[in-house]
Amino acid sequence: MRENMTFFNPNPHIPPRVLATDLDGTFIPLPDRPDNVSALDTFRQARAEHRLGLVYATGRHLASVLDVVARYALPLPDWIVCDVGTSIHRRQDNRYAPYTPFETHLSEQTRGIGRDAVESLLVGMDGLTLQPPERQQRFKISCFSAAADTEILAARINQRLREAGLPYACLASLNPFRDEGLLDILPAGASKAAALLWLATHADFSPDEVVFSGDSGNDLAALTCGFRAIVVANASDTLAGRAAQTLAERGLADRLYRATLPATSGVLQGARHFHLLPPP
Secondary structure (H helix, E strand, C coil): CCCCCCCCCCCCCCCCCEEEECHHHHHCCCCCCHHHHHHHHHHHHHHHHCCCEEEEECCCCHHHHHHHHHHCCCCCCCEEEECCCCEEEEEECCEEEECHHHHHHHHHHCCCCCHHHHHHHHCCCCCCEECCHHHCECCEEEEEEEHHHHHHHHHHHHHHHHHHCCCEEEEEEECCCCCEEEEEEEECCCCHHHHHHHHCCCCCCCHHHEEEEECCHHHHHHHHCCCEEEECCCCCHHHHHHHHHHHHHCCCHHHEEECCCCHHHHHHHHHHHCCCCCCC
């Protein structure tokens, strides 16, 4: 696998053994959905009984991930891919430490150009508000925008980045719980998919063993890179359609499962569909 590739050619004969999942709107139970809570109980049991590999891949920063793990009693993962694929943390005795080889990898990708150079390009751009400091990372500059302006602003930011020759790119998504846009400026090529593919060459699992689940725009690359993929029912029809079309064009339509249930229950449906978990 070449560096910076965000897809691979899967081997359908290798069975899955790792769930990599987004959290908000996907693995975290939705309010007033007792079926989601029951599905989470099933995952906790499976984690213990079947030695299910588990990776959380999220836009949240580490402290925020650990907060929701405690709040919802989520099973402890082996790895946490944070900050939309710009940091990886490894579990060591129930604590999570930064995986420094990945930091070195991103530093090489960005040629040592830091966030200051990126932030200088955003000065004077209307409609952008920097997110709080805890959401900013060494390789992630994050902003809020009005939901309706998100795609337009992302295009403008990407144009400025290209003109300045900076090795970064802007990804746009929407907050599923608020009417606001989320703009993340990351090293060019960085995404949950890229981080998971890189991790799979350094951890004890392969890309062919991963089932990925997601619900939003920043999950699209991971949904279409070749993993067995689950789109939960509360995802937008636009996202599901783009994922289905992209995989169909690669002859991989069977790698996508469109769940009929939302969030955690949909993840459970897909995990059983792909035989990551046994049937009920």
